[in-house]
Amino acid sequence: MGGVRLGIIGDPVAHSLSPKMHQAAMRQLGISGEYLLLPTPATELARRLEEVRAGFNGVNVTVPHKRAVMPLLDEVEDRARAIGAVNTIVNRGGVLLGYNTDAPGFYRALESAGFLTGEALVLGAGGAARAIVYELVSRGWLVGVANRTFARAEQLAAELGAWAVAPDKISKAVSKTPLLINATSAGLGDPDQAPLPEGALPADGAVVDIVYGPRRTKLLRQAAAAGLATMDGLEMLLQQGALAFELWSGGPAPLAAMRRALEEG
Numbered sequence: 001m002g003g004v005r006l007g008i009i010g011d012p013v014a015h016s017l018s019p020k021m022h023q024a025a026m027r028q029l030g031i032s033g034e035y036l037l038l039p040t041p042a043t044e045l046a047r048r049l050e051e052v053r054a055g056f057n058g059v060n061v062t063v064p065h066k067r068a069v070m071p072l073l074d075e076v077e078d079r080a081r082a083i084g085a086v087n088t089i090v091n092r093g094g095v096l097l098g099y100n101t102d103a104p105g106f107y108r109a110l111e112s113a114g115f116l117t118g119e120a121l122v123l124g125a126g127g128a129a130r131a132i133v134y135e136l137v138s139r140g141w142l143v144g145v146a147n148r149t150f151a152r153a154e155q156l157a158a159e160l161g162a163w164a165v166a167p168d169k170i171s172k173a174v175s176k177t178p179l180l181i182n183a184t185s186a187g188l189g190d191p192d193q194a195p196l197p198e199g200a201l202p203a204d205g206a207v208v209d210i211v212y213g214p215r216r217t218k219l220l221r222q223a224a225a226a227g228l229a230t231m232d233g234l235e236m237l238l239q240q241g242a243l244a245f246e247l248w249s250g251g252p253a254p255l256a257a258m259r260r261a262l263e264e265g
């Protein structure tokens, strides 16, 4: 019995926590199968997708292929098309379908933390910010976007129906927001780096960081020290994985087992 074949396409993928999370899910449900690291340079992407079509039930897609993979698929759901990124592929009998579970996974993470405030300030204007802004705006939220490079914030906000925060208004917007979301890469791999100057925090709002390495980023440590509720990036990683698993398996994901696998690192 060969079992289910899943994996993750990216470059690099060696650091990915997805194999642990999905292997734990399969183990918990008694599903036999494997989740493989599929390191794939850009020049090999098309060939890799043919391999997926021939022998995998589904795969995740990560940096730098989330956009490049789209024209190579047979169908792409509306959300992934609007965001411009696919992170989950389902193989339905040789037909490759593309989805984005990062965006709804982020929303589920907010829901699990009780942070459905309807209004948020998103820091960043890259791919991660784009997925988050799209999801929140499509659910009727009022979303401000602040970014180191203002022109990128302006462009993202105009395209997705958010508002761009002018550089001289950022500290006031931060202090007033009920939910501050760091969607920049500031703090990634560096516990002393933060996306905002020291002391810039909501007066009375929650703070979310999508960075999960380290989990306790400088931004979250400062927020917690100021008495604010926080959520780190592991919950988003978990929830995007759970949604991907649900697309592949057609049933509910075993969240507790997946969370445990992530927390063990």
Ligand code: ATR
Residues within 6 Å of the ligand: 123, 124, 125, 126, 127, 128, 129, 147, 148, 149, 152, 183, 184, 185, 186, 187, 193, 194, 195, 196
């Ligand atoms: P991703 O797809 O992961 O979002 P990206 O497209 O490279 O990655 O975007 C990275 C984001 O983090 C950008 O918004 C970037 O700001 P710029 O647009 O000004 O480059 C932001 N960023 C990265 N390092 C930062 C830092 N040290 N302080 C503030 N913002 C930072």
